[in-house]
Amino acid sequence: MTVSDDGDDRITANVLTGFLGAGKTSLLKRLLSLPSLAGTAVIINEFGEVGLDHLLVEAIDDDIVLLKSGCICCNIRTDLKDALLSLFERSRNGEIPRFSRIAIETTGIADPAPIVATLSADPMLRHHFRVGNIVTVVDVPNGLVNLDAFVESQRQVAVADRLIISKSDIAAPEDTAYLRARLEALNPAAEILELDETMQPDDALFVRDIHDIVARGQEVARWLKAETRTHAAHGHHHDHGHSHHHAHEHDVNRHGDIRAFVLMGDAPLNWARFGLWLSMLLNRHGGEILRLKGLLDIEGNDSPVVIQGVQHLIHKPMHLDRWPDGVTGTHLVVIAKGLDPVLVERSFRAFNGLAQLAGGLTKGA
Numbered sequence: 001m002t003v004s005d006d007g008d009d010r011i012t013a014n015v016l017t018g019f020l021g022a023g024k025t026s027l028l029k030r031l032l033s034l035p036s037l038a039g040t041a042v043i044i045n046e047f048g049e050v051g052l053d054h055l056l057v058e059a060i061d062d063d064i065v066l067l068k069s070g071c072i073c074c075n076i077r078t079d080l081k082d083a084l085l086s087l088f089e090r091s092r093n094g095e096i097p098r099f100s101r102i103a104i105e106t107t108g109i110a111d112p113a114p115i116v117a118t119l120s121a122d123p124m125l126r127h128h129f130r131v132g133n134i135v136t137v138v139d140v141p142n143g144l145v146n147l148d149a150f151v152e153s154q155r156q157v158a159v160a161d162r163l164i165i166s167k168s169d170i171a172a173p174e175d176t177a178y179l180r181a182r183l184e185a186l187n188p189a190a191e192i193l194e195l196d197e198t199m200q201p202d203d204a205l206f207v208r209d210i211h212d213i214v215a216r217g218q219e220v221a222r223w224l225k226a227e228t229r230t231h232a233a234h235g236h237h238h239d240h241g242h243s244h245h246h247a248h249e250h251d252v253n254r255h256g257d258i259r260a261f262v263l264m265g266d267a268p269l270n271w272a273r274f275g276l277w278l279s280m281l282l283n284r285h286g287g288e289i290l291r292l293k294g295l296l297d298i299e300g301n302d303s304p305v306v307i308q309g310v311q312h313l314i315h316k317p318m319h320l321d322r323w324p325d326g327v328t329g330t331h332l333v334v335i336a337k338g339l340d341p342v343l344v345e346r347s348f349r350a351f352n353g354l355a356q357l358a359g360g361l362t363k364g365a
């Protein structure tokens, strides 16, 4: 086991998700061939009776646990827990090599949020594991259709820290560009990388995350870019009647009722009051909030507090040693399904003692 920069010696669990056939196993194989990721155990959740993927991931035979009892998100969270704890025990007993990281590849039709919830909410699991980057693969040939047809596909994109566009080698460049625009609109805080099967991924995909002190500033800077993106998307939305737009551009923000927006604070927040507001929001709307990430300006603190969560779970807040260049004030990126950003913004401002904005929300997508 390795001790990370922040002194946390838990095993990092990376969730790898993406729709059926998107290229998850292929990406995982390439990642596991990197020397720096050699000490990675794998759990693959197969939908259906016969699991084949484990035959494809040869490098790591013994450390693979195959969950066959259906979709991980609805009925086998106990299996996931058992599988994780069993791997942990076996490595501690010396039956299998020690591992410092675990990759959980989900079935193509899973909503990954409950997997993250299992990892972060179960006290035993939380003691041994922490959630690292959630990586979602979306392929160009089928990605758009899947996004339109399946809410699971939208959710996979919405919760991701990294979005991988696959199969651009067999697609038209304009389709790849359009998919990228859709992904940016759906999850403006994620990093988007194009990686086809012939390209070797960087280990940073798994390794560089918000827990890494060196990467933390960069990671937060990316979240803050979301503000510009949601803003641009918002403006775009109002523009869509103009005839000079390419046909694709008309519906780039069409992703059901999932949308990203940014809450901004123009004065320092009271930590207790903010915590209460957030608890109330998550109690009531935890299922609708797919992802929440941000930087908080807290009364009495010179530097910002980083906060992030998936659905109703908020990870332990972390400090950033200084404000990123050019950034001041609270910025909270919310990706939610079926929530009216104007109402969330109103309650955020009212509860935290901030003046209401004239004209309502200014930064919504």
Ligand SMILES: Nc1nc2c(ncn2[C@@H]2O[C@H](COP(=O)(O)OP(=O)(O)OP(=O)(O)O)[C@@H](O)[C@H]2O)c(=O)[nH]1
Residues within 6 Å of the ligand: 018, 019, 020, 021, 022, 023, 024, 025, 026, 027, 053, 107, 108, 166, 167, 168, 169, 170, 195, 196, 197, 198
């Ligand atoms: N041309 C091309 N083919 C790819 C790429 N990535 C994956 N494939 C192929 O797509 C097919 C499906 O890839 P997998 O890695 O098995 O996809 P998966 O997401 O694990 O699939 P399921 O586990 O069935 O959901 C395989 O034949 C891969 O070789 C890519 O970037 N370009």
